[in-house]
Amino acid sequence: xxxxxxxxxxxxxxxxxxxxxxxxxxxxxxxxxxxxxxxxxxxxxxxxxxxxxxxxxxxxxxxxxxxxxxxxxxxxxxxxxxxxxxxxxxxxxxxxxxxxxxxxxxxxxxxxxxxxxxxxxxxxxxxxxxxxxxxxxxxxxxxxxxxxxxxxxxxxxxxxxxxxxxxxxxxxxxxxxxxxxxxxxxxxxxxxxxxxxxxxxxxxxxxxxxxxxxxxxxxxxxxxxxxxxxxxxxxxxxxxxxxxxxxxxxxxxxxxxxxxxxxxxxxxxxxxxxxxxxxxxxxxxxxxxxxxxxxxxxxxxxxxxxxxxxxxxxxxxxxxxxxxxxxxxxxxxxxxxxxxxxxxxxxxxxxxxxxxxxxxxxxxxxxxxxxxxxxxxxxxxxxxxxxxxxxxxxxxxxxxxxxxxxxxxxxxxxxxxxxxxxxxxxxxxxxxxxxxxxxxxxxxxxxxxxxxxxxxxxxxxxxxxxxxxxxxxxxxxxxxxxxxxxxxxxxxxxxxxxxxxxxxxxxxxxxxxxxxxxxxxxxxxxxxxxxxxxxxxxxxxxxxxxxxxxxxxxxxxxxxxxxxxxxxxxxxxxxxxxxxxxxxxxxxxxxxxxxxxxxxxxxxxxxxxxxxxxxxxxxxxxxxxxxxxxxxxxx
Ligand code: WT7
Numbered sequence: 001x002x003x004x005x006x007x008x009x010x011x012x013x014x015x016x017x018x019x020x021x022x023x024x025x026x027x028x029x030x031x032x033x034x035x036x037x038x039x040x041x042x043x044x045x046x047x048x049x050x051x052x053x054x055x056x057x058x059x060x061x062x063x064x065x066x067x068x069x070x071x072x073x074x075x076x077x078x079x080x081x082x083x084x085x086x087x088x089x090x091x092x093x094x095x096x097x098x099x100x101x102x103x104x105x106x107x108x109x110x111x112x113x114x115x116x117x118x119x120x121x122x123x124x125x126x127x128x129x130x131x132x133x134x135x136x137x138x139x140x141x142x143x144x145x146x147x148x149x150x151x152x153x154x155x156x157x158x159x160x161x162x163x164x165x166x167x168x169x170x171x172x173x174x175x176x177x178x179x180x181x182x183x184x185x186x187x188x189x190x191x192x193x194x195x196x197x198x199x200x201x202x203x204x205x206x207x208x209x210x211x212x213x214x215x216x217x218x219x220x221x222x223x224x225x226x227x228x229x230x231x232x233x234x235x236x237x238x239x240x241x242x243x244x245x246x247x248x249x250x251x252x253x254x255x256x257x258x259x260x261x262x263x264x265x266x267x268x269x270x271x272x273x274x275x276x277x278x279x280x281x282x283x284x285x286x287x288x289x290x291x292x293x294x295x296x297x298x299x300x301x302x303x304x305x306x307x308x309x310x311x312x313x314x315x316x317x318x319x320x321x322x323x324x325x326x327x328x329x330x331x332x333x334x335x336x337x338x339x340x341x342x343x344x345x346x347x348x349x350x351x352x353x354x355x356x357x358x359x360x361x362x363x364x365x366x367x368x369x370x371x372x373x374x375x376x377x378x379x380x381x382x383x384x385x386x387x388x389x390x391x392x393x394x395x396x397x398x399x400x401x402x403x404x405x406x407x408x409x410x411x412x413x414x415x416x417x418x419x420x421x422x423x424x425x426x427x428x429x430x431x432x433x434x435x436x437x438x439x440x441x442x443x444x445x446x447x448x449x450x451x452x453x454x455x456x457x458x459x460x461x462x463x464x465x466x467x468x469x470x471x472x473x474x475x476x477x478x479x480x481x482x483x484x485x486x487x488x489x490x491x492x493x494x495x496x497x498x499x500x501x502x503x504x505x506x507x508x509x510x511x512x513x514x515x516x517x518x519x520x521x522x523x524x525x526x527x528x529x530x531x532x533x534x535x536x537x538x539x540x541x542x543x544x545x546x547x548x549x550x551x552x553x554x555x556x557x558x559x560x561x562x563x564x565x566x567x568x569x570x571x572x573x574x575x576x577x578x579x580x581x582x583x584x585x586x587x588x589x590x591x592x593x594x595x596x597x598x599x600x601x602x603x604x605x606x607x608x609x610x611x612x613x614x615x616x617x618x619x620x621x622x623x624x625x626x627x628x629x630x631x632x633x634x635x
Contacts, residue, residue: 054264061234085176085316117142126175142235149292174207178320239263257463268457273303324355339368371509403457505534
């Protein structure tokens with residue numbers, strides 16, 4: 001286990017230490033890990049390049065830090081507890097020793113199929129233990145995993161496989177989600193029609209769906225592991241060798257392959273897990289995220305397992321068989337730390353109290369939220385009805401790019417305030433800057449949230465496009481990492497995240513680029529152009545509002561075209577990116593130079609068209625009048 005902070009005084013002391021001498025601070029945290037060779041240099045950095053290296057010269061394997069480092073003491077304790085979609089199906093528990101053997105066995109299977117250190121392995125799997133086994137097996141042999149959330153469409157999966165040049169894809173026949181089955185293997189088959197580089201597909205049998213196995217390419221998981229040894233020597237990795245790629249959306253259309261490296265990510269995910277959740281030996285920790293997103297990577301898999309924790313993985317959805325499912329799980333396993341997204345809280349809040357009142361939630365000690373700002377109503381409901389006024393809420397702010405939590409209360413240590421992420425963790429140096437990059441010092445300020453110093457868990461590059469990495473994060477404000485979020489620092493020095501300041505929207509905790517959705521809409525044969533903006537949505541946080549210009553209408557009329565646009569987005573990205581509202585408009589508001597004035601569209605979508613601000617650069621005011629006239633509101 002990494003060092004743990006126990007008191008407010010302890011936090012202040014550690015924080016000050018971490019700022020006064022970051023290298024000494026992180027070197028000390030890194031002491032707790034198992035290294036083949038210690039590093040020569042703790043940190044080398046330059047935000048211009050940018051080039052960031054932590055623990056240079058260090059040699060290690062992250063899976064040895066999960067297993068070999070801990071097996072003597074906790075080998076027989078549960079590592080992974082798995083709750084299936086269907087509550088009547090048998091749950092599964094893998095102890096550290098059992099998980100270790102499975103990881104080794106699958107690592108040998110991958111090797112046997114020709115996977116080498118540095119190769120990219122695409123993983124498109126449901127929330128089953130084999131997904132965790134697959135990731136750790138990659139890490140064991142130094143292959144780079146690229147997990148693609150199993151809700152993405154074939155086209156999105158193909159884009160990610162092609163961008164990462166993955167040679168192998170790991171999947172399952174299907175995935176259970178509530179009453180539905182996602183046909184994962186069929187989606188992979190469709191994706192692979194445009195991925196000639198993929199030579200092998202390993203298929204785990206989960207749903208017993210009727211699928212087609214392609215001769216010479218596809219192999220069943222149980223066949224792949226047959227006869228493989230459960231001993232696999234861990235590949236010795238360089239501290240800065242790539243551990244994984246995870247795609248996320250940005251303000252342009254193409255998703256970005258965020259790259260995390262071995263040692264820094266390990267140290268940071270482990271340190272933050274231990275402190276943010278105040279995990280104690282024997283606790284049961286449950287994070288409801290999907291492993292297809294960074295939350296699952298850092299706080300279902302790596303962070304907990306590096307701490308020898310018991311991590312619970314849930315295959316299903318919060319509303320099946322009924323809206324009490326999370327609380328049934330908390331009750332069944334006596335969960336101590338529970339981590340979810342505001343959107344889940346809001347949707348369960350709307351379902352009423354009857355799903356909660358008869359559940360034993362007394363085991364809970366810490367509640368967490370992540371992914372989007374939490375509104376006060378949801379915060380209080382979570383605090384009063386789930387935590388029953390006993391459990392501190394950690395509102396954790398971070399990003400795919402940061403690798404781990406950056407700003408968050410430490411439960412029971414830093415006093416909370418609804419809708420505030422509160423204070424930076426040790427080692428984190430946030431700053432708020434104005435439009436021209438001037439740092440706003442002191443309290444009671446508002447602006448763009450940046451980081452002025454590196455931390456071990458930060459992304460190192462965008463796969464295959466280092467210049468885009470520089471441009472996106474390090475060029476807006478000189479010598480700073482720009483988060484893309486707006487934030488306020490209040491009179492107590494507490495941080496509150498105000499949401500994205502770029503063209504990224506956050507729908508039910510899913511991060512989506514408006515350009516990405518526009519690309520999908522524009523691919524529709526009847527669409528000339530479109531503009532997508534977010535608007536406040538009571539459950540999802542933000543909803544998707546699309547303004548669409550069509551050349552002509554097909555036989556289905558307006559309704560028909562709305563339907564087919566939704567279908568187009570589902571098939572190009574996934575169902576979670578489907579617009580909530582589609583307004584057909586005669587044109588888009590543009591400046592004389594042809595730039596879409598999104599500010600106006602945002603106002604219309606928010607239902608606040610009375611104050612459009614400065615519209616002197618607008619080319620055609622008539623278009624705006626028509627847009628306002630036809631504006632849609634959610635029913
Ligand atoms: C964006 C990152 C990091 C895990 C899940 C999302 C928003 C994240 C909070 C929070 C307000 C938050 C930000 C951020 N966000 N956590 N506690 N309060 N906003 O990861 O998909 O990379 O999205 O999510 O806007 O930039 P992601």
